[in-house]
Amino acid sequence: MIKEAKVIFHNGKQYIPDVRNVKLKAPFRGRPEISNVKVDEQALIDICPLGAISLNPISFDMGKCAFCGECAFAFPEKIKFTQDYKISSNKRENLIVKEGENNFIQFDKEAIRLEVKKTFGKSLKLRQVSAGGDNSCETELGAAGNANFDMNRYGIEFTASPRHADGIVVTGPITENMAGPLRIAYDAIPEPKIFVLCGVDAISGGVFTDSEAIDRSILKDIKVDLFIPGNPSHPLTIVNGLLDLTR
Numbered sequence: 001m002i003k004e005a006k007v008i009f010h011n012g013k014q015y016i017p018d019v020r021n022v023k024l025k026a027p028f029r030g031r032p033e034i035s036n037v038k039v040d041e042q043a044l045i046d047i048c049p050l051g052a053i054s055l056n057p058i059s060f061d062m063g064k065c066a067f068c069g070e071c072a073f074a075f076p077e078k079i080k081f082t083q084d085y086k087i088s089s090n091k092r093e094n095l096i097v098k099e100g101e102n103n104f105i106q107f108d109k110e111a112i113r114l115e116v117k118k119t120f121g122k123s124l125k126l127r128q129v130s131a132g133g134d135n136s137c138e139t140e141l142g143a144a145g146n147a148n149f150d151m152n153r154y155g156i157e158f159t160a161s162p163r164h165a166d167g168i169v170v171t172g173p174i175t176e177n178m179a180g181p182l183r184i185a186y187d188a189i190p191e192p193k194i195f196v197l198c199g200v201d202a203i204s205g206g207v208f209t210d211s212e213a214i215d216r217s218i219l220k221d222i223k224v225d226l227f228i229p230g231n232p233s234h235p236l237t238i239v240n241g242l243l244d245l246t247r
């Protein structure tokens, strides 16, 4: 008994008591801030391999960004990554940060479907579909349920069968080969259900955007309830996004 008590005392609290208010440290890269300092704009745009930076005004699309940090290394006076991990949103356009507008990422509570608010506030079972993913976001989704981040305390869990799920979390750019299975898994989930895109590849295709081997046509007919940026997404970004959607 004393031995067990010693182990418990030694381990301390393994879980994060408040996932809403964690102070992360660099090198974690979260929400970027763009200053009004004048720089060679074309050089700034050209440095991004994913076309995540655009002009007039200079904007930074977190749905396309791989968070490689190259733009901030080359133009530190212009772009700075904060450690703000609350970067998920239910609107795609809210993932775009503009020059001089360094605000928190907005979540449009009014746009959340009524049945989502009413049904999933205390329990949310999700089926994860890796549609050509590289196992990075998948690993972080697994970590979101570990003893540290413990999203299970909010009733959010993954389930093996889509029949037992309330929604799908997609990772990966949605390859041709996975487009059909993703559709089957989505159709197998009873209504009401949610559809979540996790990670840059799922949100925009990422580095695979122009590949002929992806088939993202499913996104034309399904409304996305939550976009979780990151490459891969941080567990705190995942948990906070799901809580914003369902609480």
Ligand code: SF4
Residues within 6 Å of the ligand: 047, 048, 049, 050, 051, 052, 053, 060, 064, 065, 066, 067, 068, 069, 070, 071, 072
């Ligand atoms: S951090 Fe994002 S925006 Fe900057 S260069 Fe990398 S991918 Fe592009």
